[in-house]
Amino acid sequence: MDGGLTLTWLIVLLVIISLHNSRWVSGTLHANQSSRRKLEMEEGFISIDCGIAMDSYYTDGETEIHYTSDAEFINTGINYNVSMEYIHEYTNQHLMNVRSFPEGVRNCYTLRPRQGKNHKYLIRARFMYGNYDSKNQLPIFKLYLGVDEWTTVNITDASSIYRKEIIHIPITDDIDVCLVNTHSRTPFISVLELRQLNDSIYRPTEPGEKDDVYDRIWKPFTWSSWLSINSSLVSSSFSTSDYKLPGIVMATAATPANESESWRISLGIDNDPSQKLYMYMHFAEVADLKGQIREFTISVNDDESYAGPVAPGYLFSVTVYSKYSMSGSTTKKLSFSLKRTNRSMLPPIINAMEVYMIKEFSQSSTQQNDVDAIKRIKSGYAVSRNWQGDPCLPMEYQWDGLTCSHDTSPAIISLNLSSGNLSGNILPSFLSLKSLQNLDLSYNNLTGPVPEFFADWPSLRTLNLTGNNLTGSVPQAVTDKFKDGTLSLGENPNLCPSVSCQGQKKKKKKNKFFVPVLTSILSAIVILVLIAALAIIRKLTKRRETKGIFFLSFSFFLSEDLTFYYSIFVVISLATTIETVTERPKEGPLKSGNCEFTYSEVVGITNNFNRPIGRGGFGEVYLGTLADDTQVAVKVHSPSSNQGPKAFRAEAKLLTRVHHKNLVRLIGYCDDSTNMVLIYEYTSNGNLQQKLSAREAADVLNWKQRLQIAVDAAHGLEYLHNGCKPPIVHRDMKSSNILLTESLQAKISDFGMSRDIQSLSTDPVGTPGYFDPECQSTGNLNEKSDVYSFGIVLLELITGRRAIIPGGIHIAGWVSPMIERGDIRSIVDPRLQGDFNTNSAWKTVEIALACVASTGMQRPDMSHVVVNLKECLETEVASRRIQRVGGHSIGSGNFLENAPLVLSTEVVPHAR
Numbered sequence: 001m002d003g004g005l006t007l008t009w010l011i012v013l014l015v016i017i018s019l020h021n022s023r024w025v026s027g028t029l030h031a032n033q034s035s036r037r038k039l040e041m042e043e044g045f046i047s048i049d050c051g052i053a054m055d056s057y058y059t060d061g062e063t064e065i066h067y068t069s070d071a072e073f074i075n076t077g078i079n080y081n082v083s084m085e086y087i088h089e090y091t092n093q094h095l096m097n098v099r100s101f102p103e104g105v106r107n108c109y110t111l112r113p114r115q116g117k118n119h120k121y122l123i124r125a126r127f128m129y130g131n132y133d134s135k136n137q138l139p140i141f142k143l144y145l146g147v148d149e150w151t152t153v154n155i156t157d158a159s160s161i162y163r164k165e166i167i168h169i170p171i172t173d174d175i176d177v178c179l180v181n182t183h184s185r186t187p188f189i190s191v192l193e194l195r196q197l198n199d200s201i202y203r204p205t206e207p208g209e210k211d212d213v214y215d216r217i218w219k220p221f222t223w224s225s226w227l228s229i230n231s232s233l234v235s236s237s238f239s240t241s242d243y244k245l246p247g248i249v250m251a252t253a254a255t256p257a258n259e260s261e262s263w264r265i266s267l268g269i270d271n272d273p274s275q276k277l278y279m280y281m282h283f284a285e286v287a288d289l290k291g292q293i294r295e296f297t298i299s300v301n302d303d304e305s306y307a308g309p310v311a312p313g314y315l316f317s318v319t320v321y322s323k324y325s326m327s328g329s330t331t332k333k334l335s336f337s338l339k340r341t342n343r344s345m346l347p348p349i350i351n352a353m354e355v356y357m358i359k360e361f362s363q364s365s366t367q368q369n370d371v372d373a374i375k376r377i378k379s380g381y382a383v384s385r386n387w388q389g390d391p392c393l394p395m396e397y398q399w400d401g402l403t404c405s406h407d408t409s410p411a412i413i414s415l416n417l418s419s420g421n422l423s424g425n426i427l428p429s430f431l432s433l434k435s436l437q438n439l440d441l442s443y444n445n446l447t448g449p450v451p452e453f454f455a456d457w458p459s460l461r462t463l464n465l466t467g468n469n470l471t472g473s474v475p476q477a478v479t480d481k482f483k484d485g486t487l488s489l490g491e492n493p494n495l496c497p498s499v500s501c502q503g504q505k506k507k508k509k510k511n512k513f514f515v516p517v518l519t520s521i522l523s524a525i526v527i528l529v530l531i532a533a534l535a536i537i538r539k540l541t542k543r544r545e546t547k548g549i550f551f552l553s554f555s556f557f558l559s560e561d562l563t564f565y566y567s568i569f570v571v572i573s574l575a576t577t578i579e580t581v582t583e584r585p586k587e588g589p590l591k592s593g594n595c596e597f598t599y600s601e602v603v604g605i606t607n608n609f610n611r612p613i614g615r616g617g618f619g620e621v622y623l624g625t626l627a628d629d630t631q632v633a634v635k636v637h638s639p640s641s642n643q644g645p646k647a648f649r650a651e652a653k654l655l656t657r658v659h660h661k662n663l664v665r666l667i668g669y670c671d672d673s674t675n676m677v678l679i680y681e682y683t684s685n686g687n688l689q690q691k692l693s694a695r696e697a698a699d700v701l702n703w704k705q706r707l708q709i710a711v712d713a714a715h716g717l718e719y720l721h722n723g724c725k726p727p728i729v730h731r732d733m734k735s736s737n738i739l740l741t742e743s744l745q746a747k748i749s750d751f752g753m754s755r756d757i758q759s760l761s762t763d764p765v766g767t768p769g770y771f772d773p774e775c776q777s778t779g780n781l782n783e784k785s786d787v788y789s790f791g792i793v794l795l796e797l798i799t800g801r802r803a804i805i806p807g808g809i810h811i812a813g814w815v816s817p818m819i820e821r822g823d824i825r826s827i828v829d830p831r832l833q834g835d836f837n838t839n840s841a842w843k844t845v846e847i848a849l850a851c852v853a854s855t856g857m858q859r860p861d862m863s864h865v866v867v868n869l870k871e872c873l874e875t876e877v878a879s880r881r882i883q884r885v886g887g888h889s890i891g892s893g894n895f896l897e898n899a900p901l902v903l904s905t906e907v908v909p910h911a912r
């Protein structure tokens, strides 16, 4: 795909002539006197009148083509009106103004046709100098198409219209049309047009394909040694022929004035043997021959019998084209002649002719990924440099501040934006420059934290952030990566040079003296506490509190980075928890009145239920704060809810039995005679469904984050199915039941409907859209029903759409025709803007499809799903090696709070 393809071809139209017409004609269908037909289908058209005021537009009176201002296609150049003396009654409006480019060597228009890359387009640029700058200086400049030189524009007359046309199949969605200053005065442009052609025409290598284009411009042509003849009839067969030629073009023809002579024409061309030329000649008899024969042969240069004999039918067009390329003779001419055959009673005739030149380009462009990233950086910071066209190629026009590798497909290896007037945060787009080795952002006005992603950027060697206004502390990982002095951070007054400096400055100093003493004392205390806890646990089976102690000890020792103590405690805690688990009654029923928190405590925790944060099946959920400032979610059972106390107790019972980092953690409950309350860990990022409906670009989950969430949720479900004995079926798996923590770790919640596989009732419960259709028809509910629901969640993650798409279409039904078409980009959430590894995406789609198979038998087990999703994640990570780190939580406070929670769950073994 990108990068690999190095050969593209272009056709430059040399001449399209219609013989003996009195005016310029374009188009195919209408044969009245209108010189350019009204185009019914302008969809594939871009028509730009260069130099008119921003946002203005008009419809050309003659052609009814809609012209717009060029302001949205280019952001450099100056608008001018041509001088009054060059404007006549018949001057087209689009020639009355120009955009001129006194600044910059290369200025580019970026055209983005709706149909995108790999389609055939006719691109046409027109120029009329008209002394717009009152200097009477006729310029010579070059046109480039992307990185390839297209042609030279040599303006030799101020009132002439110069037209350059090319048929092009771009390999990228953007087509850059660039004007390059050759130091021969100022480049300018009057009109720029793009027309989509039918992909099957003008294929010189397969000339059998016949069709026609829209909006060709035919130039009338005559010569003193020619006679013109015309037909009073305009035959509809002209336009219904293979080439759909305009009737008015074909109704006129030329013959030699001297009937016995041949008809001749020659074109001056470069004598470049690599030049490939193709011609198309169109013939139709315009006179009623009354039985006479008109027959002739066609010769090209010295080839006397290149084609023929041809005997055109009355009012019926026939086209002769060159099957193979032709090249010029040594006289730099390409000459054609039509010679009557011996039996012909009339001289030859010709109605229209086209000649094309093929340009083959072997130069490739900069890696698309880098082009996209640098363009995002350009627009993100509104970079004011003349950054246009391809960033790396051609080398002489490389963007200012860039260094590129010069492989077959160049990549950006160094970026210098020093003193570039940048402001705002450091954008994650930098990360997409996968080959970048040196980044200089010094002396700008960048604010916000130093992102941690710099540490995970394998290629990056030097980073210069001197002279900005960055805040927060520098992540340890970043300091470590650049410890050999390749990181410059000076002159950032509000930046802490290391993680521990913020809010811990005093402690740090103390540590030098107190660390050994403090750790010894604390470790002794903690060991004592642990032993005591162990004893208590054996009696009371109040596990959670013990866990709390572990967490604290971890957090303390981790922060001191004492791996030795850490490992000791891992071992101890493992031992303790294993014992706790085995000693705990297998099915500890939740007794009424068995409160870990009293109701008045709950009132205190929630500050009298003043911050509702959501609504579950049981009733309202409130935000609460424990004495140690931990935030919790407090679920209060409402008697009016649709789930009875049974479901409430089921959830509490289940959650006291199962523990996994990807299941929401129950902190406590209260179940006295009148109130039922469950207290959970609080997850600050809401649920997956909310997150997937984010509209702000900054809130949209990227592909890696989505895969991580999928892996997390799959882990949680796999644990319920395979880690618990007897297995537990969740029965209400859906995106709104997947909660996300600050660091986007996914946790499954809402176990109100969950059941042991043994105590499953056959009453079908679940949510429409996620509910297993097989179960619905057979009532046979098992783990595979969860797998189905999980597949739907995966499809939501992939496509960014809801399980039931507005209009009542089920997501599985919506996605399957797209899969058949094989276009991953139309399947994956468009908000990702194509920023994902396609292999990884395909594999994820395959997993989702396997999960939503119609029968449980066909669906994979969750353990397979976990393994496969991990592979998807690895593919994605490997493909970019570096990824944006979610969020900017680099404060030390966050570090202490989150790390132990994550760790603690790793040492808690599966319940059994």
Ligand SMILES: *[C@@H]1O[C@H](CO)[C@@H](O)[C@H](O)[C@H]1NC(C)=O
Residues within 6 Å of the ligand: 030, 032, 033, 034
């Ligand atoms: C040409 O044909 C179009 C549509 O058939 C018509 O609107 C227009 O007036 C015609 N022009 C002339 C000059 O007859």
Ligand SMILES: *[C@@H]1O[C@H](CO)[C@@H](O)[C@H](O)[C@H]1NC(C)=O
Residues within 6 Å of the ligand: 079, 080, 081
């Ligand atoms: C060109 O002329 C139009 C009116 O004919 C005027 O409105 C416009 O401002 C002129 N543009 C320039 C760049 O002088």
Ligand SMILES: *[C@@H]1O[C@H](CO)[C@@H](O)[C@H](O)[C@H]1NC(C)=O
Residues within 6 Å of the ligand: 140, 152, 154, 156
């Ligand atoms: C431009 O055209 C003029 C007149 O045809 C010719 O003399 C001159 O050499 C051309 N210049 C270039 C650079 O092609």
Ligand SMILES: *[C@@H]1O[C@H](CO)[C@@H](O)[C@H](O)[C@H]1NC(C)=O
Residues within 6 Å of the ligand: 198, 199, 200, 210, 211
């Ligand atoms: C292109 O031409 C072919 C053959 O005439 C036709 O089948 C096809 O529909 C055309 N495509 C478009 C986009 O017009």
Ligand SMILES: *[C@@H]1O[C@H](CO)[C@@H](O)[C@H](O)[C@H]1NC(C)=O
Residues within 6 Å of the ligand: 022, 230, 231, 252
């Ligand atoms: C065709 O030729 C006749 C004279 O023979 C002339 O009056 C008429 O204008 C011509 N038509 C065109 C379209 O050139």
Ligand SMILES: *[C@@H]1O[C@H](CO)[C@@H](O)[C@H](O)[C@H]1NC(C)=O
Residues within 6 Å of the ligand: 423, 445
């Ligand atoms: C930097 O940005 C801040 C906030 O936008 C602004 O107040 C300040 O003037 C800027 N400084 C420079 C040197 O541009």
Ligand SMILES: *[C@@H]1O[C@H](CO)[C@@H](O)[C@H](O)[C@H]1NC(C)=O
Residues within 6 Å of the ligand: 418, 440, 442, 462, 463, 464, 465, 466, 485, 486, 487, 488
């Ligand atoms: C960072 O940039 C400043 C100014 O551009 C320069 O003086 C310094 O040497 C650079 N440091 C590195 C490590 O490139």
Ligand SMILES: *[C@@H]1O[C@H](CO)[C@@H](O)[C@H](O)[C@H]1NC(C)=O
Residues within 6 Å of the ligand: 445, 447, 469, 471
């Ligand atoms: C740096 O940013 C702070 C706010 O974050 C602002 O108050 C201060 O003026 C900025 N300093 C400069 C030099 O722009």
